[in-house]
Amino acid sequence: MDCCGHEGRGSGDARFEIQKVADGVHVAVAAPAYKVNSNTAIIESDDGVVIVDTHSKPSAARVIVERLRDITTKPVRYVVNTHFHWDHWHGNEVYPAAYPHAEIVTNQLTREAMVTKGLKRVQDHVRQVPREIAQLKADLAAAGAPAERAKLETSVRLAESYLAEVKALKPALPTIAFEQTMKLYRRDREIHLLYLGRAHTEGDVFVYLPREKVVVTGDAVIGWTPFMGDGYPEDWTATLDRLAQLDFTTMIMGHGYVAGRNWLSTFRGYIHDMVGAVRDEAAAGATLEEVQQRVPAKLAPTYEKAFSVYGHYRPWRQGIMANIERTYAMVG
Ligand SMILES: [Zn+2]
Structure with missing residues (x-):
C-alpha cells in the first residue's frame, strides 16, 4: 500500500544527492537501490541546461526536474543519453513533456542500439519483473533478521513501483544523432559530445567540458566493478586511453561519486x-x-x-x- 500521498517535490522514490562540480555544473548522485538509477550531470549555459542521462524510470527524472528549480530557472535544451541501457534513458519522456523545446541527443550507434535492443528490453522487463517480485516476496517470507526483512521490503516496494512505471513507459528516442563528435558552443561554455570507441557498449558517449576540465563518462567508468554484459572488454582499455588523453581533472561517472584521474587509472x-x-x-x-x-x-x-x-x-x-x-x- 502506498503511503502519505507525497505530491510534487520528492514524489518519486529515487533519491539523489546534488553536488556542485564547477560553476554551473552539478551532478545528481543516485543512491544505489534495488532498481539501480544512474547519475545525472546538470550543465547550465547562458541559454539553457544540458542534462546527461535520465535514470531507470520517469519518476526519477521528475525528481531531477523538481530539484532543478533550486539550481536554475532556465529550461532544459538538450538531454544526452550516454548509452542504450535502461537505467540511463527510461526517464527520457519527462523532458520533452516538461520543456517543449528539449532535444534528446546521442550518437548513431547508441540510437540504433536503443531501437534494436533497448525497446525490446522494455518488454523483457514487463515480463521479468513480476518474477523478480515473486522471488523477493518468497525471500521476505523466509527472512528472519529485521535488517534483512527491511531491505527486502524496500526492494519489493521499489520493484512494484518500477513495474508500474515500465508498463506505462512511452520510450522517447533521441531526436538528434551524431557520428563521431558534436560540439555545443555557448557564450560561457563549450560542451563536446565524443565517441572514443567501444567500451561498456558499442556506442558510449562521453561529454567533455574542456574549460572546466570535467568529463562525464557514462558507464565506461563507474565507481564499482563494471557491468560487461553488452561490453567489449578487449577494446575497453584503448577507449579509456583515448579518454585519458583529454585534459580533465574531474569525472562524473554513470554510477558512484565524482572521481579524479586516479580512479581512471x-x-x-x-x-x-x-x-x-x-x-x-x-x-x-x-x-x-x-x-x-x-x-x-x-x-x-x-x-x-x-x-x-x-x-x-x-x-x-x-x-x-x-x-x-x-x-x-x-x-x-
Ligand atoms: Zn550501462
Missing part, C-alpha cells in the same frame, strides 16, 4: 589486467571454470579493496566472475 588497470589474465589462461587451454578460479585470486590483492567501496551493491567477487565469463567468450 585504477579502473583501467583492472580491465587491462583482467582481460590479459583471461587471454593468457584461454591461450593455455584453461576452461571457463578454471579461469574463474584462478583470475580473481590473482587480481584480488591489487583490486578487491579498491572496488569494494560500494561492495554491498555489486561485490567485486561477483562482478569479476561475470566479467571473466564475457571476456572468455570473446577471446575464445
Whole structure:
C-alpha cells in the first residue's frame, strides 16, 4: 500500500544527492537501490541546461526536474543519453513533456542500439519483473533478521513501483544523432559530445567540458566493478586511453561519486589486467571454470579493496566472475 500521498517535490522514490562540480555544473548522485538509477550531470549555459542521462524510470527524472528549480530557472535544451541501457534513458519522456523545446541527443550507434535492443528490453522487463517480485516476496517470507526483512521490503516496494512505471513507459528516442563528435558552443561554455570507441557498449558517449576540465563518462567508468554484459572488454582499455588523453581533472561517472584521474587509472588497470589474465589462461587451454578460479585470486590483492567501496551493491567477487565469463567468450 502506498503511503502519505507525497505530491510534487520528492514524489518519486529515487533519491539523489546534488553536488556542485564547477560553476554551473552539478551532478545528481543516485543512491544505489534495488532498481539501480544512474547519475545525472546538470550543465547550465547562458541559454539553457544540458542534462546527461535520465535514470531507470520517469519518476526519477521528475525528481531531477523538481530539484532543478533550486539550481536554475532556465529550461532544459538538450538531454544526452550516454548509452542504450535502461537505467540511463527510461526517464527520457519527462523532458520533452516538461520543456517543449528539449532535444534528446546521442550518437548513431547508441540510437540504433536503443531501437534494436533497448525497446525490446522494455518488454523483457514487463515480463521479468513480476518474477523478480515473486522471488523477493518468497525471500521476505523466509527472512528472519529485521535488517534483512527491511531491505527486502524496500526492494519489493521499489520493484512494484518500477513495474508500474515500465508498463506505462512511452520510450522517447533521441531526436538528434551524431557520428563521431558534436560540439555545443555557448557564450560561457563549450560542451563536446565524443565517441572514443567501444567500451561498456558499442556506442558510449562521453561529454567533455574542456574549460572546466570535467568529463562525464557514462558507464565506461563507474565507481564499482563494471557491468560487461553488452561490453567489449578487449577494446575497453584503448577507449579509456583515448579518454585519458583529454585534459580533465574531474569525472562524473554513470554510477558512484565524482572521481579524479586516479580512479581512471585504477579502473583501467583492472580491465587491462583482467582481460590479459583471461587471454593468457584461454591461450593455455584453461576452461571457463578454471579461469574463474584462478583470475580473481590473482587480481584480488591489487583490486578487491579498491572496488569494494560500494561492495554491498555489486561485490567485486561477483562482478569479476561475470566479467571473466564475457571476456572468455570473446577471446575464445
Ligand atoms: Zn550501462
